[in-house]
Amino acid sequence: MSYEPFAGSAAPQGRERLAESSDRLRIDVHRRTAGSTELAEDVRRGLLAPQKTLPPKYFYDDRGSELFDAICDLPEYYLTRTGQALLDRVAAQIVRAARPSVLVEFGSGTSRKTRTLLNALARARRDVCYVPMDVSEGMLRRAALALLREYPSLRIHGIVADYERDLHRLPPGRQRLVLFLGSTIGNLTRTATAEFLRALRRQLGSGDYFLLGVDLVKPVEILEAAYNDRAGITAEFNRNILRVINRDLDAAFDLDEFEHVAFFNREQSQIEMHLRARSAQRVAIGGLDLTVPFAAGETIHTEISRKFTRDEVETALRVAGFQPVDWHTPPNNFFALALSRAT
Ligand code: AVI
Numbered sequence: 001m002s003y004e005p006f007a008g009s010a011a012p013q014g015r016e017r018l019a020e021s022s023d024r025l026r027i028d029v030h031r032r033t034a035g036s037t038e039l040a041e042d043v044r045r046g047l048l049a050p051q052k053t054l055p056p057k058y059f060y061d062d063r064g065s066e067l068f069d070a071i072c073d074l075p076e077y078y079l080t081r082t083g084q085a086l087l088d089r090v091a092a093q094i095v096r097a098a099r100p101s102v103l104v105e106f107g108s109g110t111s112r113k114t115r116t117l118l119n120a121l122a123r124a125r126r127d128v129c130y131v132p133m134d135v136s137e138g139m140l141r142r143a144a145l146a147l148l149r150e151y152p153s154l155r156i157h158g159i160v161a162d163y164e165r166d167l168h169r170l171p172p173g174r175q176r177l178v179l180f181l182g183s184t185i186g187n188l189t190r191t192a193t194a195e196f197l198r199a200l201r202r203q204l205g206s207g208d209y210f211l212l213g214v215d216l217v218k219p220v221e222i223l224e225a226a227y228n229d230r231a232g233i234t235a236e237f238n239r240n241i242l243r244v245i246n247r248d249l250d251a252a253f254d255l256d257e258f259e260h261v262a263f264f265n266r267e268q269s270q271i272e273m274h275l276r277a278r279s280a281q282r283v284a285i286g287g288l289d290l291t292v293p294f295a296a297g298e299t300i301h302t303e304i305s306r307k308f309t310r311d312e313v314e315t316a317l318r319v320a321g322f323q324p325v326d327w328h329t330p331p332n333n334f335f336a337l338a339l340s341r342a343t
Contacts, residue, residue, distance in 0.1 A: 108132030235260030250286030
């Protein structure tokens with residue numbers, strides 16, 4: 001047996017806790033600082049910078065996660081549909097190549113796409129332990145319980161943690177297949193991506209596999225439409241970050257005063273999302289004891305979503321210590337699944 005998460009391992013200490021343990025389910029919760037302290041520091045730093053910024057991870061409270069789920073079903077948002085159809089087509093091939101006994105997933109959310117791989121693994125008669133890592137304990141728990149009902153021989157070791165900071169929380173194991181799907185890596189800067197890949201490689205043993213989903217460069221009209229949907233859901237998602245700050249830091253952002261802006265920056269090969277002040281204003285943030293001035297038209301940069309080429313992805317993987325194995329794309333070349341092996 002290459003992985004035994006349920007036998008005799010010590011419960012985490014301090015802020016970390018073992019939320020749940022049974023024959024088939026274990027959930028470890030790791031929290032480094034109280035959420036609002038980190039939010040306060042990030043908001044203070046971001047809104048005092050010359051180009052105001054806010055980290056995109058704060059989109060995802062319960063409402064933001066629901067809005068993101070709605071985005072995934074939008075006609076303009078090709079990413080989820082295309083990535084899922086591609087995975088449906090190549091899952092069996094990936095399972096044959098990686099032969100995993102542990103399936104790790106970063107940013108697992110509702111584990112939507114995981115089922116495709118679990119089905120392929122069941123068809124190949126491979127029993128696995130699934131290790132989802134997500135910041136949302138509620139979402140991880142709901143997804144885990146649903147999966148346990150659907151897959152009677154599945155074991156799950158959930159990790160409630162932030163994959164950018166807490167990669168070292170990954171339990172040891174062999175024959176692992178690590179999933180990072182949905183092009184979530186595109187929301188990291190180039191530097192953060194390189195750091196993330198290097199940190200991931202350090203956690204893996206040689207011979208473990210990594211499946212990375214990436215959104216590819218394509219005509220600008222298609223890219224910009226995906227982030228400016230006609231139903232206005234992406235705009236609501238973008239403004240949700242202000243709602244989070246109003247609620248958790250006692251701030252007074254008037255959401256109607258901030259306009260959603262999303263465009264493709266060709267030089268950086270990334271979609272940029274901003275919130276643009278419709279008029280000059282001052283916004284009080286009670287929890288920070290701070291008032292932030294905005295000029296009319298000034299923006300808060302809330303997200304990047306990088307769009308990749310094959311060359312760029314494979315170079316980044318190689319530099320971090322992964323050997324590219326397969327590059328899967330759909331006929332329209334909109335999206336790619338890059339399978340690589342830790343060398
Ligand atoms: C989660 N991530 C891959 C999405 C993206 O497309 O970059 C987040 C998103 N932002 C606006 N729409 C979707």
